[in-house]
Every structure is written in structure tokens, then in C-alpha cells.
Amino acid sequence: MPDNNRIWSADVVLVGAGIMSTTLAVILKELQPDLSVEIIERLPTEAQESTGPWNNAGTGHAANCELNYTPMSEDGSIDLAKALNVNAEFDISRQFWSYLVRKGAITSPDSFIHSVPHMSFVVGEDRAEFLRKRYTAMSAHHCYRGMEFSRDYSQIAEWAPLVMEGRDPREVVAATRMVTGTDVDYGALTSGMLNYLKSQDKFAVAFNQEVENLQRQANGEGWWLAVRDVKSGELRRVNARRVFLGAGGHALTLLQKSHIPEAEGYPNRRWQTFAAVWSLCRFLNEVLEEGLGTRPASFYPP
Numbered sequence: 001m002p003d004n005n006r007i008w009s010a011d012v013v014l015v016g017a018g019i020m021s022t023t024l025a026v027i028l029k030e031l032q033p034d035l036s037v038e039i040i041e042r043l044p045t046e047a048q049e050s051t052g053p054w055n056n057a058g059t060g061h062a063a064n065c066e067l068n069y070t071p072m073s074e075d076g077s078i079d080l081a082k083a084l085n086v087n088a089e090f091d092i093s094r095q096f097w098s099y100l101v102r103k104g105a106i107t108s109p110d111s112f113i114h115s116v117p118h119m120s121f122v123v124g125e126d127r128a129e130f131l132r133k134r135y136t137a138m139s140a141h142h143c144y145r146g147m148e149f150s151r152d153y154s155q156i157a158e159w160a161p162l163v164m165e166g167r168d169p170r171e172v173v174a175a176t177r178m179v180t181g182t183d184v185d186y187g188a189l190t191s192g193m194l195n196y197l198k199s200q201d202k203f204a205v206a207f208n209q210e211v212e213n214l215q216r217q218a219n220g221e222g223w224w225l226a227v228r229d230v231k232s233g234e235l236r237r238v239n240a241r242r243v244f245l246g247a248g249g250h251a252l253t254l255l256q257k258s259h260i261p262e263a264e265g266y267p268n269r270r271w272q273t274f275a276a277v278w279s280l281c282r283f284l285n286e287v288l289e290e291g292l293g294t295r296p297a298s299f300y301p302p
């Protein structure tokens with residue numbers, strides 16, 4: 001780590017100001033308000049990469065319409081396990097957001113979530129039959145009560161006019177629709193949560209600052225981060241007890257630089273999602289089990 005005369009410190013440093021880091025920061029501060037938490041972001045503001053509303057589809061993933069969540073088993077039955085898991089997870093997200101709205105942390109649900117029917121659309125007899133089976137299995141479950149299915153051209157045209165425009169009416173088509181689907185603006189949600197965090201003690205967010213390197217401290221207690229101010233070029237050193245890599249696609253580079261054994265062998269896999277999910281789980285376990293908040297308060301520069 002390069003030497004410099006600006007050493008800052010926090011219990012927890014989260015790299016990146018997207019939906020992942022911001023959500024985790026809110027959870028940590030709700031569970032342990034005296035934790036000192038800093039988010040470090042290389043761009044001038046939050047939610048400019050994948051979390052930005054123009055950079056993702058905005059689907060509130062409740063597995064209403066994603067056909068890959070409901071594979072057909074060898075015996076021809078529909079396997080709902082993954083869909084139910086995703087549905088339950090999204091429900092937990094909504095409960096968390098409801099909690100934040102109720103306590104006034106986020107001004108209004110209207111600022112980030114809206115009802116949008118979720119549809120699956122298929123062409124061809126085999127796929128229409130798969131969709132019918134999927135519909136039968138799903139609509140029998142309370143998570144998907146109210147799901148609609150149709151093979152009727154005019155009905156589907158009413159649901160999705162642009163999809164049906166110009167099609168041959170003799171074509172075999174089928175669709176399902178869930179009117180309880182949602183569209184989520186994860187960028188607005190991130191900004192809302194960040195504003196809430198900014199109102200709290202022992203929270204800081206630093207923009208235009210890029211984490212260039214990280215290194216485990218010799219005593220094994222925490223991490224040193226080398227953080228470059230992208231405008232001035234100045235380097236500072238940050239002392240963190242725990243680090244969360246919420247750096248989206250850049251998380252791999254940082255994960256490799258950390259030299260932790262778990263980072264080995266991941267470059268060729270679907271590591272981005274892994275990095276986020278794995279680090280979130282590991283992180284929460286460690287912080288909550290070890291009770292960081294029982295340590296002396298850390299310090300910030302004046």
C-alpha cells in the first residue's frame with residue numbers, strides 16, 4: 001500500500017454506490033446504528049452503472065414471467081422451486097421497502113415502484129403447451145393466484161397490442177399475465193436510501209473516489225484500502241474492519257486483489273452475481289456474529 005498522510009477509518013467500507021452497497025448499508029445501520037459506515041464511489045453520484053434506470057429492465061423479479069425459473073422436469077412436470085424462491089425473496093424486498101416507507105426513511109413508494117403487469121409470450125404448439133402446464137402449476141399456488149392464461153389471439157392483442165401487431169392470426173401463440181407485477185426504479189430507490197443514510201451519524205459517502213487496491217492488515221483484524229480521488233489524483237488510505245465489494249463488474253478485480261482464497265478460480269465463471277451475493281452473505285454473517293458495534297467508535301477526518 002502506498003504511503004500517504006491521509007488515513008481514514010470506518011468499521012465498514014462498502015465499495016460502489018449502487019443498489020447492493022446502499023441496501024446493505026441501510027440494513028447495517030438499522031441493525032447497529034453505532035457502526036461507522038462509508039460508501040466509496042468512483043463516479044460523481046450514485047446509481048450510474050447497472051443500478052441506473054436506463055441500464056436495467058426495471059423488472060421487480062417475482063418470477064411471474066421468467067420462463068427459465070420454471071424448467072420442465074424429465075417427467076414433464078413443471079419445477080416451481082426456483083420461482084417460489086425468487087418470489088419469496090422479492091416479497092422480503094417489498095417488506096423491507098414498506099418498512100422504510102412507514103418509518104419515513106423513503107418519502108413515497110411512488111418514487112420507485114409501480115404496478116406493471118408481467119407477461120410471458122410464446123409462439124408454437126410445444127411452447128404453448130409448456131406455458132399452459134406452467135400456468136396450471138403456478139396458478140394453483142397462492143404466490144401466483146390470479147395468473148391468467150390465453151391462447152386467444154384477440155385476448156393477447158388486448159394485453160399486448162404491439163407484440164401482436166402484424167402477426168398472422170393463424171400462428172399458434174399463448175401468453176400468461178400477472179397483473180400484480182411491478183416495475184422498480186432501482187436508481188431512485190438507491191438515491192432515496194442514500195438520502196436516508198446521509199441523515200445518520202457515522203455515515204459518509206465519498207464520490208469521485210476509486211478504490212484501487214485492498215490488502216489485509218498484518219494483524220488480520222481488518223483491511224487497508226488505497227483510494228484515489230479521481231479529480232485531484234490524491235491518494236488516501238482507509239482502514240476498514242470489514243469491506244463489502246458492491247462494485248458491480250469491477251468487483252472481480254478487487255476480489256482478486258484481496259487474495260482471499262475464495263477469489264481463486266472465479267474469473268471464468270458467472271462471477272459478478274456470485275461476487276455480490278457471496279460477499280453480501282459472508283459480510284452479514286461476519287458483522288452480525290462478531291458484533292462490530294461493541295468495538296470502540298471509529299473516527300472520521302474533521
Ligand SMILES: Cc1cc2nc3c(=O)[nH]c(=O)nc-3n(C[C@H](O)[C@H](O)[C@H](O)COP(=O)(O)OP(=O)(O)OC[C@H]3O[C@@H](n4cnc5c(N)ncnc54)[C@H](O)[C@@H]3O)c2cc1C
Binds near residue numbers: 015019020056058059
Ligand atoms: C441489461 C440489464 C438488465 C437488467 N434488468 C434487471 C431487472 O429487470 N430487474 C432486476 O432486478 N435487475 C436487473 N438487472 C440487474 C441489476 O441491474 C443489477 O444486479 C444491480 O443493479 C447491481 O447493482 P450493484 O450495486 O451490484 O452494481 P452497480 O449498480 O453496477 O454499482 C456498482 C458501483 O460500483 C462503482 N465502482 C466500481 N468499481 C469501483 C471502485 N474500484 N471504486 C469505487 N467505486 C467503484 C461503480 O461506479 C458503480 O456505481 C439488469 C442488469 C442489466 C445489465
